[in-house]
Amino acid sequence: MEVIALKGLPLVKRGDRIDELIVHALEEQNLRLEDGDVVVVAQSIVSKAEGRVVDLRTIEPSRRARKLVGQLDKDPREVEVILQQSKEIVRLKHVLIARTEHGFVCANAGVDHSNVWDEHVTLLPKDPDASARQIRDGIKRAVGVDVAVIVSDTQGRPFRCGAVGVAVGVAGIKPLLDMRGRRDLYGKELKTTITSPADALAATAVAVMGEANEGTPVIIIKGAVYERGFGSARDLVMPLERDLFR
Amino acid sequence: MEVIALKGLPLVKRGDRIDELIVHALEEQNLRLEDGDVVVVAQSIVSKAEGRVVDLRTIEPSRRARKLVGQLDKDPREVEVILQQSKEIVRLKHVLIARTEHGFVCANAGVDHSNVWDEHVTLLPKDPDASARQIRDGIKRAVGVDVAVIVSDTQGRPFRCGAVGVAVGVAGIKPLLDMRGRRDLYGKELKTTITSPADALAATAVAVMGEANEGTPVIIIKGAVYERGFGSARDLVMPLERDLFR
Numbered sequence: 110m111e112v113i114a115l116k117g118l119p120l121v122k123r124g125d126r127i128d129e130l131i132v133h134a135l136e137e138q139n140l141r142l143e144d145g146d147v148v149v150v151a152q153s154i155v156s157k158a159e160g161r162v163v164d165l166r167t168i169e170p171s172r173r174a175r176k177l178v179g180q181l182d183k184d185p186r187e188v189e190v191i192l193q194q195s196k197e198i199v200r201l202k203h204v205l206i207a208r209t210e211h212g213f214v215c216a217n218a219g220v221d222h223s224n225v226w227d228e229h230v231t232l233l234p235k236d237p238d239a240s241a242r243q244i245r246d247g248i249k250r251a252v253g254v255d256v257a258v259i260v261s262d263t264q265g266r267p268f269r270c271g272a273v274g275v276a277v278g279v280a281g282i283k284p285l286l287d288m289r290g291r292r293d294l295y296g297k298e299l300k301t302t303i304t305s306p307a308d309a310l311a312a313t314a315v316a317v318m319g320e321a322n323e324g325t326p327v328i329i330i331k332g333a334v335y336e337r338g339f340g341s342a343r344d345l346v347m348p349l350e351r352d353l354f355r
Numbered sequence: 356m357e358v359i360a361l362k363g364l365p366l367v368k369r370g371d372r373i374d375e376l377i378v379h380a381l382e383e384q385n386l387r388l389e390d391g392d393v394v395v396v397a398q399s400i401v402s403k404a405e406g407r408v409v410d411l412r413t414i415e416p417s418r419r420a421r422k423l424v425g426q427l428d429k430d431p432r433e434v435e436v437i438l439q440q441s442k443e444i445v446r447l448k449h450v451l452i453a454r455t456e457h458g459f460v461c462a463n464a465g466v467d468h469s470n471v472w473d474e475h476v477t478l479l480p481k482d483p484d485a486s487a488r489q490i491r492d493g494i495k496r497a498v499g500v501d502v503a504v505i506v507s508d509t510q511g512r513p514f515r516c517g518a519v520g521v522a523v524g525v526a527g528i529k530p531l532l533d534m535r536g537r538r539d540l541y542g543k544e545l546k547t548t549i550t551s552p553a554d555a556l557a558a559t560a561v562a563v564m565g566e567a568n569e570g571t572p573v574i575i576i577k578g579a580v581y582e583r584g585f586g587s588a589r590d591l592v593m594p595l596e597r598d599l600f601r
Contacts, residue, residue: 110358110563120540214514223539263550267513268460268598269521269591271531271551273558285517293470294366294570304509305517309562312519316555316580317356324540334562345515352514 110332112317113140114325121154121326123162127240128247131327135252140329142254147333148244149314151326152262152277153224155240156231163190165228181205187222190230194218204265209233212346213277215264234260237278238341245280257282257335260342261311261318274315276307276342283338284308284345305345306335356578358563359386360571367400367572369408373486374493377573381498386575390500393579394490395560397572398508398523399470401486402477409436411474427451433468436476440464450511455479458592459523461510480506483524484587491526503528503581506588507557507564520561522553522588529584530554530591551591552581 117134121127127150135142142148156162170178170185174192178185180201188205195207195218207218211233219233234240241258248256260278265271276284284307292298314328363380367373373396381388388394402408416424416431420438424431426447434451441453441464453464457479465479480486487504494502506524511517522530530553538544560574 110559112356112358112559223543224541225543226541227543268593269551269554270593271549271554271591273551273555275515295470295472297469297471297473303517304562305515305519306562308515308517309519309558312555312558313356313358313562316550316552316559319580334565345517347514347516 110330110334112313113329113331114317115140115327115329116325118154118325118327121157123157123160125158126247127155127158128244128251131244132248132251134327135329142248142252142256142329143331144254145256145333145337146254147257147259147282147310147330147335148248149259149261149274149311149328149330150241150244151224151315151318152219152233152237152260153221153231154326155234155237155260155278157225159234159240161232161234162225163230163232165190165230177201177205184222187220187230190232191217191220194220194232211237211277212343214346215262219262219277233262233277238280238343239278241278241280241342255281255337257333257337259307259311259314261315263315274308274311274313274318276305276311276345279307279340279342281337281339282307282310283336283340284342285340286336306333307342308345310335356576356580358559359575359577360563361386361573361575362571364400364571364573367403369403369406371404372493373401373404374490374497377490378494378497380573381575388494388498388500388502388575389577391502391579391583392500393503393505393528393556393576393581394494395505395507395520395557395574395576396487396490397470397561397564398465398479398483398506399467399477400572401480401483401506401524403471405480405486407478407480408471409476409478411436411476423447423451430468433466433476436478437463437466440466440478457483457523458589460592461508465508465523479508479523484526484589485524487524487526487588501527501583503579503583505553505557505560507561509561520554520557520559520564522551522557522591525553525586525588527583527585528553528556529582530586530588532582552579553588554591556581
């Protein structure tokens with residue numbers, strides 16, 4: 110498996126077509142996409158291209174947001190945006206862990222003040238699977254190859270320190286790999302019957318992006334092991350009734 | 356970054372020296388390790404080499420284990436071993452999530468019946484950092500290069516479906532990357548100030564191993580971004596007082 114940072118992408122602004130920027134940068138870098146390659150795109154540039162950016166100067170923090178400021182050590186206007194993006198607050202203690210409209214459980218409901226202009230924050234894309242699909246379709250039209258696209262975010266995790274990349278949008282890849290019924294070398298049932306190639310590939314890519322990820326927010330992975338097909342990054346969210354940690 | 360599955364490893368048995376098996380397989384595959392390469396080794400073969408395997412026929416399940424069998428759909432002897440490996444039961448509902456002696460929080464306290472002989476289970480290595488160190492030192496002696504070694508396990512996660520690889524032992528790599536004080540392209544503070552290269556690289560490797568991982572339980576990663584140094588995979592465990600999800 111080969112993991113390549115795509116260099117030479119310009120700073121992304123509202124209305125930019127990520128697929129076109131990728132195709133152009135690929136040409137510049139003399140890189141050729143092949144069938145089955147995985148293209149991982151950082152959420153930050155997808156959100157910017159889609160205008161999912163909020164100017165904090167337009168935000169009037171509610172009473173509730175003001176109340177939380179002391180606990181969260183954040184700009185009250187940012188807290189207000191976080192509350193607006195939260196469908197349910199899962200934990201609140203120094204950090205705010207929320208369930209977003211998409212169903213993701215993450216810190217600050219995915220609202221991010223890094224890698225964007227001063228006094229602005231990015232929101233997660235409205236429909237990150239659709240964002241991934243659009244990039245995939247655009248690449249297919251431009252260079253005629255079928256790739257998988259993953260929109261990645263960097264997120265903290267319960268029980269373990271240090272954030273890692275996860276998939277928040279997918280296209281052309283089954284996010285989960287179901288190995289029920291497969292056997293190990295000894296003919297025994299596998300311990301782990303369902304794995305998440307989409308999250309593993311997002312973790313791989315984000316480790317190469319670095320966190321100051323406006324630098325190389327697009328990563329190409331060649332030779333990855335995954336099943337082609339469709340699905341949603343929402344499939345990666347543990348259903349409420351099966352979530353032991355709510 | 357390049358991720359290469361090491362082929363040609365024999366089935367590992369008690370007393371085998373993993374470092375020697377790796378060096379031999381590298382020669383066979385005509386692969387050369389370089390300074391800074393990362394060698395990821397599946398827990399299953401480390402445990403086997405170290406004799407961390409339990410023959411279930413020697414286990415007499417306790418009353419407590421028998422009581423849990425209905426809930427866990429497992430062999431009562433396996434449940435007994437899981438209880439013995441658990442320092443604290445964190446959740447118990449269809450699956451048993453435990454804190455191990457190392458401090459890891461994982462399903463079945465790391466006890467695994469796959470990728471091992473019938474009627475046997477593997478335990479996590481007693482001191483997985485020491486296991487990683489031993490492999491690292493052995494490789495250094497044999498081929499004279501400084502590599503990082505990660506002992507990986509496949510684990511499920513709260514909130515997200517599908518297991519991914521994580522690091523349970525490390526040597527020659529700082530498991531966490533602290534970016535506090537660094538700035539993004541706009542001069543702003545980074546959202547995520549601490550990431551986990553060790554877990555990201557473990558996720559990468561495990562995605563390439565596949566889960567029937569006795570096939571390619573060793574993965575070589577070239578060109579990875581990480582900080583050299585020492586630390587413990589225990590640093591990846593969220594301290595109790597900072598764990599919002601206990």
